[in-house]
Amino acid sequence: MIVTHDLEVRVGARTLLTAPGDQLRVQPGDRIGLVGRNGAGKTTTMRILAGETEPYGGSVDRAGEIGYLPQDSREGNIDQSARDRVLSARGLDRIRTSMERQQEIMETTEDERKRDSAISKYSRLEERYHALGGYEAAAECAQICDNLGLPARILDQPLKTLSGGQRRRVELAQILFAATAGSGKSATTLLLDEPTNHLDADSIGWLRSFLARHEGGLIMISHDVELLDAVCNKVWYLDAVRGEADVYNMGFAKYKDARATDEARRRRERANAEKKASALRTQAAKLGAKATKARAAKQMAARADRMMGELDEVRVADKVAHISFPEPAPCGKTPLMATGLTKMYGSLEVFAGVDLAVDRGSRVVVLGFNGAGKTTLLKLLAGVERTDGEGGVVGGHGLKIGYFAQEHDTIDPDKTVWENTVAACPDVYQQELRTLLGAFMFSGEKLEQPAGTLSGGEKTRLALAALVSSRANVLLLDEPTNNLDPVSREQVLDALRTYTGAVVLVTHDPGAVRALEPERVIVLPDGTEDLWSDDYMELVELA
Template sequence: MLQLAGAGKRFGHKLLFENANWLITADERTALVGANGTGKSTLLKILAGFDGLDYGGVQRTRGMSIGYLPQDGLALHGRTVFEECLTVFDELRSMEREMEPLSESLATLDPESAEYAAAADRWAHIDSRLHAHNVYALDAQVGSVLTGLGFSKEDWQRRTEEFSGGWQMRISLAKLLLESPDLLLLDEPTNHLDLESRNWLEDYLKTYPGGYILISHDRWFLDVTVDKIIEIWNKGLHVYHGNYEKYLQQKAERRAQLESAYRNQREHIEHLEAFISRFRYQATKAKQVQSRIKELEKIERIEIPLEEQAIHFTFPQPPPSGRTVVEVSGLYKSYGEKQVLSDVSFTIDRGDRIALVGANGAGKSTLIRLLSGQDTPTSGILKLGHNVLAEYFAQDQYKVLDPGARMLDDISRTAPKVTETDLRSLLGCFLFSGDDVFKRLGVLSGGERNRYALARILVSPANFLLLDEPTNHLDLRAKDVLLDAINKFTGTVIFVSHDRYFIDGLATRVFEAEGGHVHVYPGNYEDYLWRKQGGAEALASASASAGSAAVSLPEPPKPEPAKEDKPAKKVNPIRLKQMQDRLGFVEAEIPRVESSIAAAEHSLGVYVSAEETQRLTQQLDALRSQHSALSGEWEELALQLEESSAV
């Protein structure tokens, strides 16, 4: 389909890549990765035909279609959303209109004439195209894609210029998917999508009839959509087969091999140089010295490019809060006649890592503003616990920054006990390096200021962090630093994020906002998905069935003539995976509950007050009941999996 041969590209004086060769096939499912500034977006533009090479060439199969989605910058106007998406099918609509005069011509022309043959050929060609594209279901196709990308039916008839830049990018993505080109080139397609839309896009790409190349900072998205990784590294293109997780493993192995080869080569070079230095002026060794000089000149030196240093930043730990951080009971919130939250009740305990998920408009940002004190409930109780110090990071946090302050000066005042070296390392991780740290905050873009605002919160955190979309505008490296830092944080965190890898690696509970209510799910994102897909109900049903069988014990059946054993019923693979995942969760949860039991028993040994003793006793009873239930569930799952493995 498409081929790069000896390709090279410069950006000013910087060489991005050279001697790059890449054959892109019809079934391409590839992610383009690399450090910031290595040329990923530039290479995608070259493949799309919007930029050229400085060296080498690009060969495209004649007639192939390419669809390109940039990171941002697309603006649509003049039509409704639905009308804009239908423009993708203008050629088909034109063909459809052409069918009527062609049919009239076929009815009036002489069947033996050349005009009749030409009209018949054209009619057959158009009819084939219309049937191939299912022209009579175009409206349904548009509706399906728009719904999948988060547009309500009311949005379909709104003018495109009424939507923000992020939603305009969604419209552009919808048009590309409807156009269905032979090769899709998508630069950060998930940037403006919520969780539901990302899940839908993943499923759509899995069945996409053409090929696609992606750039994305969503690790989960890459893991489930691609089977090959192309990395721009050391000024070349390097191929890894498998998803992103396998790429990381293979890259580590490849670098280890390169470092080993480098050490061996250095030892050989040093040996040659030592021989040359030792015998350079001995006539009897002149021939041997010259031989080694020539050998030294012919050696192609192995270079190991500097890797971005992994930054492990640790929060300055805050003062501890009380055991209960937030209590919410019967909370309602409305704006005018619009009811956003209805009868919401939950408790947040010290050390919780809570992911707040839900569709756009479900009330996630409203709830986090209420918890931070930025907004007040219409009715109900929202009570912060003892010594709780809340810090709120909004999606537009940059608006509260001093535009005249220099970045390094501002963050130094926020964290006077943190060294300048550590501060510059942290800022570098958030893509501010070199002289960038001396820029005035007012000259930064909105995305840059939000990145800085997040780094600023990290160096002087309160004990209750409320983060609304902290992973926006962050690359994979910065997300890893943020994830590592929050996992080491001793306070409490509630956060909104559309990055499923980030949620899965951080959350201990998931709060889902839906229909004005908040549903609480224990565990991380995978546990939440498992429960949403009916895993918990299926296990509860199986446990109930097992319990019922244990209570009513029938009389032993009378012996029957021996029969051939029937083969055991094979377990559905999806069900089997759910059971295995749940077993892993239960196995990890039991030691945690046992630790909590031990801690409660220890606390009971220290008398504080009668009320505290009563509370700890009730807590201990609840933990023991939970431990008993988990142990029973573990035994049931282990038995079911053992039976299924015997099939």
């Protein structure tokens, strides 16, 4: 259970949220959708509820187990196998590792005393492992992982060999494994920030069923409307205009109707109050002209001010980031050429011998199952990583690459919004940068905010802002619509439709593929190149 007391959330001098009393409360059976525009404070509030950071004011009481999935992966030992990472949720990984060590001694040593000692230790460890339900848990772990698109061959690989999407699914699997004894029943409070990022359609469907039957508490940030509608029985709406949270004790579909009704009520109340206040001020102005009526005039004017001050703020049109990709710089016929690209992690081959010619203005989609190397391919093309084979990447005449990393690797979390932008665009005049950032909804105190404290959607907007000023003629886009609210997502899709440079796109978003209108497709890990057809569309969500 989680209960807040007079919670106040700030970033710098900006107040994101005030929640008086114990307004925000999570109890077993509550499945809460935490919603609001990008930058309203959802991720910051979730961190506070999870105990990752302290609130500016008030306090948070927590009872029972909490499973927190942040937007950014935070796995520890990257040499650990994926299976052990998930099993670590119940402390079974250490016992399993110790058992394997003793078994190795038993099979290799010629010293009888060492063998007898290893047998004794193995027996004690196995007894403890069995008492904790280790063998059943191992099967349960494998089942959860498989449902999240992590097959057995992945589980034995070290985390460092996995893609960013696979690592995030391992983190989600660990949290869900900790929260259930196999039946889905649990007292654990789950705090999930965009849990469907990097999941395919089948995995999202399984997660939807899992969360709908979860008996502990749940708070979830998601832009997946279908997921919110299927799972949530309560909604917390963070209003960026008023800096307050509205609590709706209903499902997501009914919440949308109730919120529309609330906004309509506020508009009516304000219109009526403005009419009355205007009449009072007009009368006060008339009375104020007479010295004998000055006191009465002041009282009328004060009453009008109180009347307006007691009203809730009325929502004005939400600010929208004006996203448009740059006018590409001139370049040759084939600005980017890649031949024989190969990537290995130890003895594991991700892909080999991939060839790709990116012609001026061409539009390419990269498809493949999770872990096939889509993100890795973009990193090789961007020069972030090097190929392990004899091939390589050759830039043609006038090449200017703009790279958008799905894990926001291009953003320094310790630098401010302004410092990150200046570093990414050193040749652009500062006033031009300020105008650009303003169009992406970064201005005033927001410019001095550390980038590491931004929400996922805000980081996406910051990274896109750097692309806009780059005049890139080849865009390498890795999941550019992740973490965006619906309005911002549509802005990105419109930008894709109108951009005239070349694009190499990795995405799970069918809308992004339709907006791009691709000409070609590269299917990994084989590196097969083909002309685009709608037959490939069904692979997008499964990729």
